[in-house]
Amino acid sequence: DGDKDQVAAETEATFKDHRRIGLQQELYMINEHTPGSIFLLPHGTRIYNRLLLFIRAQMKQFRFDEVVSPIIYKRALWNTSGHWDKYKEEMFEVKGRSEADSEQYGLKPMNCPGHCLIYRHIDRSYRDLPIRYADFSPLHRNESTTTITGLTRVRRFHQDDGHIFCRVDQISVEIQQALKLIDEVYKVFDVPSYRLLLSTRPEQYIGSLEDWDRAESALREALDFSAHDWKLNEGDGAFYGPKIDILLKDQNGKEHQAATIQLDFQLPQRFDLKYRGEDDSTEHRPVMIHRAVFGSLERFLAILMEQTQGNWPLWISPRQVLVLPITDQHAAYAEKAQSILSGLPLGAPTRLLDSNAETFFVDVDDRSETLGKRMREGIQKGYTYLAVIGDKEVESGTISLKKAKGGKKSKQMTFTLEEARKFLEDEVAQYH
Amino acid sequence: DGDKDQVAAETEATFKDHRRIGLQQELYMINEHTPGSIFLLPHGTRIYNRLLLFIRAQMKQFRFDEVVSPIIYKRALWNTSGHWDKYKEEMFEVKGRSEADSEQYGLKPMNCPGHCLIYRHIDRSYRDLPIRYADFSPLHRNESTTTITGLTRVRRFHQDDGHIFCRVDQISVEIQQALKLIDEVYKVFDVPSYRLLLSTRPEQYIGSLEDWDRAESALREALDFSAHDWKLNEGDGAFYGPKIDILLKDQNGKEHQAATIQLDFQLPQRFDLKYRGEDDSTEHRPVMIHRAVFGSLERFLAILMEQTQGNWPLWISPRQVLVLPITDQHAAYAEKAQSILSGLPLGAPTRLLDSNAETFFVDVDDRSETLGKRMREGIQKGYTYLAVIGDKEVESGTISLKKAKGGKKSKQMTFTLEEARKFLEDEVAQYH
Ligand SMILES: [Zn+2]
Ligand SMILES: [Zn+2]
Numbered sequence: 001d002g003d004k005d006q007v008a009a010e011t012e013a014t015f016k017d018h019r020r021i022g023l024q025q026e027l028y029m030i031n032e033h034t035p036g037s038i039f040l041l042p043h044g045t046r047i048y049n050r051l052l053l054f055i056r057a058q059m060k061q062f063r064f065d066e067v068v069s070p071i072i073y074k075r076a077l078w079n080t081s082g083h084w085d086k087y088k089e090e091m092f093e094v095k096g097r098s099e100a101d102s103e104q105y106g107l108k109p110m111n112c113p114g115h116c117l118i119y120r121h122i123d124r125s126y127r128d129l130p131i132r133y134a135d136f137s138p139l140h141r142n143e144s145t146t147t148i149t150g151l152t153r154v155r156r157f158h159q160d161d162g163h164i165f166c167r168v169d170q171i172s173v174e175i176q177q178a179l180k181l182i183d184e185v186y187k188v189f190d191v192p193s194y195r196l197l198l199s200t201r202p203e204q205y206i207g208s209l210e211d212w213d214r215a216e217s218a219l220r221e222a223l224d225f226s227a228h229d230w231k232l233n234e235g236d237g238a239f240y241g242p243k244i245d246i247l248l249k250d251q252n253g254k255e256h257q258a259a260t261i262q263l264d265f266q267l268p269q270r271f272d273l274k275y276r277g278e279d280d281s282t283e284h285r286p287v288m289i290h291r292a293v294f295g296s297l298e299r300f301l302a303i304l305m306e307q308t309q310g311n312w313p314l315w316i317s318p319r320q321v322l323v324l325p326i327t328d329q330h331a332a333y334a335e336k337a338q339s340i341l342s343g344l345p346l347g348a349p350t351r352l353l354d355s356n357a358e359t360f361f362v363d364v365d366d367r368s369e370t371l372g373k374r375m376r377e378g379i380q381k382g383y384t385y386l387a388v389i390g391d392k393e394v395e396s397g398t399i400s401l402k403k404a405k406g407g408k409k410s411k412q413m414t415f416t417l418e419e420a421r422k423f424l425e426d427e428v429a430q431y432h
Numbered sequence: 433d434g435d436k437d438q439v440a441a442e443t444e445a446t447f448k449d450h451r452r453i454g455l456q457q458e459l460y461m462i463n464e465h466t467p468g469s470i471f472l473l474p475h476g477t478r479i480y481n482r483l484l485l486f487i488r489a490q491m492k493q494f495r496f497d498e499v500v501s502p503i504i505y506k507r508a509l510w511n512t513s514g515h516w517d518k519y520k521e522e523m524f525e526v527k528g529r530s531e532a533d534s535e536q537y538g539l540k541p542m543n544c545p546g547h548c549l550i551y552r553h554i555d556r557s558y559r560d561l562p563i564r565y566a567d568f569s570p571l572h573r574n575e576s577t578t579t580i581t582g583l584t585r586v587r588r589f590h591q592d593d594g595h596i597f598c599r600v601d602q603i604s605v606e607i608q609q610a611l612k613l614i615d616e617v618y619k620v621f622d623v624p625s626y627r628l629l630l631s632t633r634p635e636q637y638i639g640s641l642e643d644w645d646r647a648e649s650a651l652r653e654a655l656d657f658s659a660h661d662w663k664l665n666e667g668d669g670a671f672y673g674p675k676i677d678i679l680l681k682d683q684n685g686k687e688h689q690a691a692t693i694q695l696d697f698q699l700p701q702r703f704d705l706k707y708r709g710e711d712d713s714t715e716h717r718p719v720m721i722h723r724a725v726f727g728s729l730e731r732f733l734a735i736l737m738e739q740t741q742g743n744w745p746l747w748i749s750p751r752q753v754l755v756l757p758i759t760d761q762h763a764a765y766a767e768k769a770q771s772i773l774s775g776l777p778l779g780a781p782t783r784l785l786d787s788n789a790e791t792f793f794v795d796v797d798d799r800s801e802t803l804g805k806r807m808r809e810g811i812q813k814g815y816t817y818l819a820v821i822g823d824k825e826v827e828s829g830t831i832s833l834k835k836a837k838g839g840k841k842s843k844q845m846t847f848t849l850e851e852a853r854k855f856l857e858d859e860v861a862q863y864h
Contacts, residue, residue, distance in 0.1 A: 031549050033509040034537075037502030039550055042565075045498045049488075053787045056481075060791055061781040066477045070469030070588055071503070071570055072524070072539070077465040089530040092504070094539060096574045098521040105466075107504075107526060107539075117463050118471055133474075138503055138570070142528045156502055177780065184784050348609060349493040352616050354861070355485045356788055359492055429786070 015252065018305040019150045025310055025382045027301075027318070028151065036148040036155030038298055046318035046361065047304075051297060052136060055160045055185075058293075062181055064134040064162055069114035071137060072105040080270055081113040090141050107140045112264075112290060115163045116271040119286075124275040129286060130166035130174055136297075137161070151302035158297045164289040165273065168214050171287060175222035175244070175261060178291050182246060182259045183228065185293050188431060189304065195255075196230035197245040198223060199237040206240055207265030215263050215287065216242050240266030241287075250307050258295040258303065264288040310382045311405045314424065315431035321362040321401070321424070322383040324374050330389040331366045337389065337399050338362045340417040341424065360424055379404045387420075447684065450737040451582045457742055457814045459733075459750070460583065468580040468587030470730055478750035478793065479736075483729060484568060487592045487617075490725075494613055496566040496594055501546035503569060504537040512702055513545040522573050539572045544696075544722060547595045548703040551718075556707040561718060562598035562606055568729075569593070583734035590729045596721040597705065600646050603719060607654035607676070607693060610723050614678060614691045615660065617725050620863060621736065627687075628662035629677040630655060631669040638672055639697030647695050647719065648674050672698030673719075682739050690727040690735065696720040742814045743837045746856065747863035753794040753833070753856070754815040756806055762821040763798045769821065769831050770794045772849040773856065792856055811836045819852075 022028050027044035030037075040048055059066060072094045078084035083091060087109055094105035108114065115133045124131070140156050147153050164174050179196075186194060198219055201212045219242055223230045230244075237243055241263035247255045267273075267288050277284040294300040304316075314320060321341055325334040339346045342362040344353075353359075363383075365374045371388065378386055385401045393399055399420045402412040415423060454460050459476035462469075472480055491498060504526045510516035515523060519541055526537035540546065547565045556563070572588050579585050596606050611628075618626060630651055633644045651674055655662045662676075669675055673695035680690045699705075699720050709716040726732040736748075746752060753773055757766040771778045774794040776785075785791075795815075797806045803820065810818055817833045825831055831852045834844040847855060 029550065029553050031553075033505045033549065034502040037504065038500075039502060039546070039553075040500035041550065041553075042497035042499060045500050048500060049498065050787075057785040057787045057789060058781075061776050061785050065474035066481065067474060068470075068472035068477050068480060070466040070471060072469065072572070072588070073465045089528065089533070091529060092526050092537075093529050094524050094526050096521065097523060097525050101521070101574070105524075114471070117465065118461065118473065121461050121463075121471075121473075140504070142533070156504070180780075188784065344493050348612075349490075352620065353489040353493050355482075355489045356790060357489060358788060 016306075016309055017150075018152075018302040021305045021310040021382075022151070024380055025318070027305070034156075035145050036143060036153075038151060038154055038156065043318035044301070047301060047312070047316055048297060050316045051294065051300070052160075054188075055293065056134075058181060058185070059134045059162075062132075062177060064132040066134040066136075067115070067118060069111060069118070069135055069137055071108055073108060073113065075104040075106060077113055077117075078106045081116075081267065082270060083109065083113070090143070092140050092142050108137070109139055109141045111135045111137055111139070111159075111161045112163060112267055112288070113271070116267055116273060116288075119165050119273055120271060123282075124165075124286075126167060126275055126277050126284065129275060130164050130170050132162060132164045135159075135161045135163075151298040151305075154296075154298055157299070159292050160294045160297065162291050162293075164291065165268070165286040166289065167275075167284075168211060168218075168287055171215055171218035171263070171289070172221045172225075174289060175219055176225050178261050178289075179222060179226040179228070179244075182293050183226065186248065190307070191248050192250070194246055194248040196223060196226070196228055197233050197247065198230060199233040199243050199245065200235060201242065202235050202237055202239060204239050205237075206269070211265060211287075212242070215265075219244060219263070238262065240264050248303070250303055252306065256299070256303055258300055259293050260291060260295060262290040264290060312382060312384060313431055314384050315428040317382070317384040318361060319363065319381055319383045320360045321385045321387060322378040322381075322404070323362060323364045323399075324371060324378070324386060324388045325364065325366050326371055326388060326390045328366070330391075330394055331364075333394045334364045334366060334389045337387065337417055337420075338364050341399075341421050343421070358425060358428070360421075385424075448738075448741055449582075450584075450734040453737045453742040453814075454583070456812055457750070459737070466588075467577050468575060468585075470583060470586055470588065475750035476733070479733060479744070479748055480729060482748050483726065483732070484592075486620075487725065488566075490613060490617070491566045491594075494564075494609060496564040498566045498568075499547070499550060501543060501550070501567055501569055503540055505540060505545065507536040507538060509545055509549075510538045513548075513699065514702060515541065515545070519573075522575070524572050524574050540569070541571055541573045543567045543569055543571070543591075543593045544595060544699055544720070545703070548699055548705060548720075551597050551705055552703060555714070556597075556718075558599060558707055558709050558716065561707060562596050562602050564594060564596045567591075567593045567595075583730040583737075586728075586730055589731070591724050592726045592729060594723050594725075596723065597700070597718040598721065599707075599716075600643060600650075600719055603647055603695070603721070604650035604653045604657075606721060607651055608657050610693050610721075611654060611658040611660070611676075614725050615658065618680065622739070623680050623682075625681045627677075627679040627681070628655060628658070628660055629665050629679065630662060631665040631675050631677065632667060633674065634667050634669055634671060636671050637669075638701070643697060643719075644674070647697075651676060651695070670694065672696050680735070682735055684738065688731070688735055690732055691725050692723060692727060694722040696722060744814060744816060745863060746816050747860040749814070749816040750793060751795065751813055751815045752792045753817045753819060754810040754813075754836070755794060755796045755819045755821060755831075756803060756810070757796065757798050758803055758820065758822045760798070762823075762826055763796075765826045766796045766798060766821045769819065769849055769852075770796050773831075773853050775853070790857060790860070792853075817856075 029039045092107040244261040246259035323334045325331045343359040400414045403410045461471045524539040676693040678691035708714045755766045775791040832846045835842045
């Protein structure tokens with residue numbers, strides 16, 4: 001145990017930034033062939049997929065419909081949306097490679113124009129609204145190579161993106177729901193605190209004064225309803241609509257923009273989006289709300305990494321249990337424990353797995369290294385639980401789980417294998 | 433019921449191709465701004481996500497590690513891989529839009545080179561092999577606009593892509609596992625039959641004769657082990673390795689290439705991939721196996737659409753139950769039924785949903801149209817079960833489920849709401 005304490009002291013002494021944790025736990029890599037595009041390695045992908053699974057479940061109850069939209073669109077679309085000029089050098093251009101192929105495409109920096117095309121695909125009635133689309137497509141922005149770094153300034157990223165098309169009278173409820181979702185999600189991730197800022201109509205604006213007034217009062221109403229402190233940034237909204245900034249403070253006091261809520265009077269106008277009203281006129285214009293909870297998944301991952309310092313809560317941990325047989329004699333039992341705890345059969349699969357089957361990431365380290373070295377490496381890699389297997393365990397058919405980062409006083413719990421599995425399930429169920 | 437029978441007769445009379453089903457059930461759309469790139473609409477996305485969830489579960493037990501790899505790579509990478517010249521006009525080129533930004537990128541047509549970079553990222557030992565990566569990234573191929581159509585010839589698509597890096601002595605077991613997975617998956621989707629074809633060394637080839645001989649005999653061994661008929665295509669392999677074609681026959685007798693297994697001696701050489709052997713030499717070269725089970729998810733979706741004719745088995749159905757209150761008086765009970773069957777709370781969510789919570793896609797159609805019209809439209813949209821709610825149901829607290837496409841003789845089953853929910857769970861559990 002001396003080894004373990006030493007490591008604990010070493011690794012807890014200093015704050016580690018996400019790049020260091022990413023390297024230590026092999027979560028992601030970068031490569032000179034594609035600056036700013038992150039390769040999520042197997043363990044990083046596990047966390048990423050867990051975040052997606054979690055947010056997708058919430059999208060079901062918050063009645064967002066996920067869509068999978070294209071990644072390249074002709075220049076004409078970006079002219080309509082205004083991005084071709086506005087985004088200029090931040091947007092990548094795509095072309096066919098034959099002489100004859102003169103079509104210019106843009107690699108999408110955001111999903112909104114694609115979602116406008118989906119909205120416009122069929123006629124919409126006031127009864128269909130609000131229409132809510134979710135999308136987890138990869139987005140590309142040509143940031144300068146001098147500013148790209150780690151997971152926070154990248155060129156390719158993914159958002160838990162959402163667009164709501166609604167009537168002006170629906171804005172308040174939609175924003176209330178968005179604020180509620182953000183609040184609930186941040187609680188799950190133990191975000192210590194966040195600030196809400198309302199930015200209102202600037203001097204230059206599009207849309208009618210009446211719509212702005214109604215939208216702003218809907219936002220105020222929703223903010224008041226949230227029972228969360230908020231502040232006013234008068235006149236600081238975008239020219240195309242008011243917005244709410246959600247500024248998250250991490251456990252080191254650093255502020256990050258993760259979630260956003262942005263109203264938009266412009267895109268519905270540029271794309272000539274309409275709906276048939278109760279008055280039977282088809283000339284009604286919906287409002288568009290852009291919103292994200294995590295924001296950039298890559299950036300949110302970085303925030304989580306720094307906040308947890310790589311000590312992942314069990315439910316999101318990419319390495320949940322490390323089983324350590326003391327000698328070769330304990331290896332067979334260690335594998336049995338791995339199989340029961342993980343929920344995956346030993347050896348070659350004999351049947352297909354149920355899609356919803358709960359499985360755990362359980363590894364065995366049976367290398368011929370000292371137990372101390374294997375424990376130390378397991379702790380450094382970020383395993384949540386360690387389970388040493390010796391004579392006692394084999395003879396009594398038990399397993400002892402101990403939090404890898406629990407420190408000296410962390411209690412060790414002894415279970416049968418089935419009880420241990422149940423214990424893991426229960427701990428995960430407390431989160432998600 | 434007269435209405436219903438008429439519709440059944442109309443819709444069953446003729447074979448519908450996937451484009452017609454896609455339109456009728458609003459599964460996907462296309463748009464002139466991005467020819468060949470499919471927009472999966474909400475209901476198409478539900479099927480697509482279900483396929484991903486299903487195959488991801490299998491990847492866990494077949495020990496594939498999912499990664500998320502970048503989408504654009506500098507030209508230099510495609511020179512190394514050979515794609516820049518070989519793929520020429522099939523590959524999209526990507527560039528920054530500022531004058532100063534002269535870097536040429538290629539939009540990836542396949543994941544293999546990216547996976548080679550991940551392999552090469554750290555030193556590998558014979559003990560680490562096989563290394564298996566799964567990836568569901570979007571891929572782009574610049575097919576001519578004259579050939580693109582529906583979901584089968586597209587420019588942007590997704591594969592359930594996998595690459596195995598292994599030693600020559602591991603090929604046979606890896607291929608056996610791949611064939612087993614393909615066979616099990618095809619059973620789940622009721623694929624009536626498929627053919628296996630082994631293509632062997634052509635006149636022009638790279639790699640050593642010894643490696644080819646060992647690889648081919650490993651493939652033969654795996655094919656024999658599969659207990660499935662297979663045929664030899666002598667000399668028809670690619671110059672860089674032998675392959676197994678899996679030709680799936682749909683219920684209309686049409687053959688499709690879905691799954692593939694391709695050995696590759698070339699990319700490991702081009703990327704100078706190595707591993708440290710038992711002899712401690714670092715000069716060993718792994719073999720690479722490209723394999724996919726569904727192949728293109730878009731194409732597999734088209735095959736499923738045509739095979740089922742849009743009558744989705746419950747587990748994959750994007751519209752599982754349609755609840756039809758006869759009059760307004762039955763609307764409140766219909767909503768209660770929707771909530772219990774779907775597993776989603778009525779109205780605004782009050783708590784976060786468990787990520788693994790099983791939910792069902794249950795809609796209520798309470799428009800003031802005749803019951804006949806609503807049933808007909810429900811059948812056309814592809815609902816799996818219809819549940820008409822009248823006085824009897826409200827009074828007895830029951831619900832009757834009837835297969836929408838079961839025809840006249842299909843039995844109607846009456847349950848309490850909780851029993852009905854359990855019935856749906858059980859039916860899904862029979863598949864996945
Ligand atoms: Zn947006
Ligand atoms: Zn490949």
